[in-house]
Every structure is written in C-alpha cells, then in structure tokens.
Amino acid sequence: MNFVFVLMVIIPAVVSQSVPSTFCVDKDDGVYYPACRRFIKCVNGTVYDTECFNGQVLNLKTGNCDDAENVDPPCGRIENCTGVPDGRYPNLDLGCTSFHTCKNGTFLGHNFCPDNLVFNTFNDYCDWSWNTAKPCGICDETTIPCL
Known part of the structure; x- marks a missing residue:
C-alpha cells in the first residue's frame, strides 16, 4: 500500500515540474x-x-x-459539483480507473489512476482492487480498511 501512495505523490510532481529530456528515451x-x-x-x-x-x-x-x-x-x-462536498469521487461508470475533484462547488477536473489500480474512496487515492471497498474494489465493506 505504501507503494501506491508514493505513486500518487510522484506522478503530480513529475507533471508539474519540467520533465527530463531523457524521459522518453526507452519508452x-x-x-x-x-x-x-x-x-x-x-x-x-x-x-x-x-x-x-x-x-x-x-x-x-x-x-x-x-x-x-x-x-x-x-x-x-464536466461533472456537476453543485452542492457536492469537497473531495475526490470515483468515476463509477468507467470502472473507477479515474476520478474527479470537486472544490467549493466547482469541478476541477478528472485524473487517471495508474495501470491496474482503482480509486479507493476510503483512503482517497488509487489502490489495488483487493485493498478497495466495493463498488470500486473487491473488498467487503465490513472490512474497511481493507488490508
């Protein structure tokens, strides 16, 4: 689970800073x-x-x-965030592989989870399906947190 948390921290940092010119060499x-x-x-x-x-x-x-x-x-x-509490919400119709953010009733945008991960609403980040409660994951809600 710590590995997934690191991904959520590193990915936005990579995009918000200049990308090394060698990033695409082997991709x-x-x-x-x-x-x-x-x-x-x-x-x-x-x-x-x-x-x-x-x-x-x-x-x-x-x-x-x-x-x-x-x-x-x-x-x-564009998601309707009117009257919706601030937070991140999974896109259920897309299998929870992406999520959107609402802040002060305003839609801020969609983000994608890394490959093979789904949005975990309990932990508020992308995670493995076996660590995530339904409907996004396979963990029974009575076992939250799913570890």
Whole structure:
C-alpha cells in the first residue's frame, strides 16, 4: 500500500515540474501520466510536456488536446459539483480507473489512476482492487480498511 501512495505523490510532481529530456528515451510513443488537462507525450524518443488551454482536454484517441465535446469520458465530461462536498469521487461508470475533484462547488477536473489500480474512496487515492471497498474494489465493506 505504501507503494501506491508514493505513486500518487510522484506522478503530480513529475507533471508539474519540467520533465527530463531523457524521459522518453526507452519508452514507446504515447501519453504518460495523463490528467485531462496536462500530460506527458513521447514521440520518437522526444518528450513533450503538454498542457491544454481554453477549455480543451486530453483526447486519449489522438493523444492531443481537443475540445471537450469531441472527447470521450472521462475527459470530455464536466461533472456537476453543485452542492457536492469537497473531495475526490470515483468515476463509477468507467470502472473507477479515474476520478474527479470537486472544490467549493466547482469541478476541477478528472485524473487517471495508474495501470491496474482503482480509486479507493476510503483512503482517497488509487489502490489495488483487493485493498478497495466495493463498488470500486473487491473488498467487503465490513472490512474497511481493507488490508
């Protein structure tokens, strides 16, 4: 479980700071550390630290910024946070592999969990399904925390 917590701390730090030019040297072309408004893209070993502006979001099909109406969920969907308590909420319809954040009644955006992880609402971070209560994980709610 500590490993997952470290991922949640490191991933936002990598995206918010400059990415080393060697980041993509041994990586396949594609999008890494995706969030709907900011992501790292590798093309032929070259790194592109990309931020979407003017209401655009990441289109996972193209690997580029695009207008939200052209993008599949979760990035293409704006959640209604009116009257919703501040916090992170799993996107249940997408198998909890992503989550969105509400703050002061405002939708702040969607984020993705690393591969093979789901959003754990009890711990408020991405975790293994066996450590996560239903509906996102396989742990019985009576065993919270699932360890």
